Amino acid sequence: MPELPEVEAVRRMLERATRGARIDRVELRRADLRRPFPSDFVSRLTGHTIQSVSRRGKYLLAALSSGETLLVHLGMSGAFRTERRRSSSRTSPPSDPHDHVVIVLSSGVVVTFNDPRRFGLMDLIRANDDHEALRAMGPEPLGDTFDAMVLARACVGKRVALKVLLLDQRLVAGVGNIYASEALHHAGLSPRRRASTIATPAGAPREAAFKLAAAIKVVLEKAVDANARAYESGRFRVYEREAKTCPRRHCTGTIRRITQAGRSTYYCPVCQR
DNA sequence: ACGCCCACCTGGAGGC
């Protein structure tokens, strides 16, 4: 599930469910996800209040009253669910073998992190600089700091395919395999095109860079809105639509699936150049 | 520095 729009939906849900509540109890069901939890993870959470839940790229950041921040990445299959604690029940709530972390809040809300593939990540940091991925992360695509100039400068001299570059979180934060395909289709650009071709050697944006920067914003904004209304938004223009007719008006192409850097890319060879 | 490959892990879908 989780690229920027889905992570943003989770952020909104978590903020509503947890903001201002104190963490009364933390239950760790295993010692690691993709990496081990900090050894003092439980004690550094317990007793502190969740002040806000923000997002950076695909990471969630819960600011705690202790001054520390709980950092969460959902990986491929991570998900949170929240429920009210049933008062006086001594039996544990229904759980699944992939419920790895259970956080009980003073408000009576129980937040459970479930992650079958365990590609997720949880850590505690004091500042954003404490975490390598955050330090190196590119601009937020929906903010003012990301535009065609930034995109073009990052493309200078790069022989990688555009699609592959879009997955690099150091270029722009939060774009994943689905929205990379979607943005390229929206921009009318081939996913196989070398990144360097959208900028001049000096790093100035060509027409394609303006189109692509704008397309990234439009596609992600729409998905954020759609996710805010209903969780599984589900309608993509090219992703998982191999052999279907290209949805672009007046285009008669057929969507193709190719593999780039080991991942599926979907595109229309007719209208994406 | 760059670009490519693969490993990390489980589960679901589809073929035989």
Add this chain to the structure above:
DNA sequence: TGCCTCCAGGTGGGCG
């Protein structure tokens, strides 16, 4: 029914 293969929306380490 079962067994096998392939596929999955992310990351990062290691290699040439």
